[in-house]
Amino acid sequence: AQSVTQLDSQVPVFEEAPVELRCNYSSSVSVYLFWYVQYPNQGLQLLLKYLSGSTLVKGINGFEAEFNKSQTSFHLRKPSVHISDTAEYFCAVSTASGSRLTFGEGTQLTVNP
């Protein structure tokens, strides 16, 4: 079984500041890793995913994440955030053998002016 831990439930930052949302996972098999964003009362939108290859993954809206196998982490970063980035962010993992997703508890990113 897999599990995902998002270390921060809430992250407040000022506009144009850098941000890092932390995610750690545990699994006994190889995994695929995902970051999703959810705006209020909406479904989830895929930001980026790691399947294999380069450990630095670039996604939409200027976000990127780095897969660190030794630390079992997949932290999400953005060098300069905007007010519109305010949302809930979910880290998720699935095994290579299927697409069942296990989600972390989510991190609420709030960007203040």
Place this chain on the structure above:
Amino acid sequence: GAVVSQHPSRVICKSGTSVKIECRSLDFQATTMFWYRQFPKKSLMLMATSNEGSKATYEQGVEKDKFLINHASLTLSTLTVTSAHPEDSSFYICSASVLAGSDTQYFGPGTRLTVL
């Protein structure tokens, strides 16, 4: 591409009634669809996985007679909450993947169910 819709977006019903939620893949054929439930300020909890033409696989603790799932075609899955009660009030989200074992799920916008 890869758009998933849900209908209705929100529904209010009386206790004891049944509610059907539709999930459609608009521009692709979805061999597998997933149904999630999300409580306020909480993460998504997988309820069941459905493959077109076969019975859904329910997660432990999810009552299959309470939450009926039908995946009759490659573009439509339905979730029926039978004899709904206030504790069934929640945000229900579906997702779809193109291929069995595919790495990416595409999510619908969700359905807010309120049971009075």
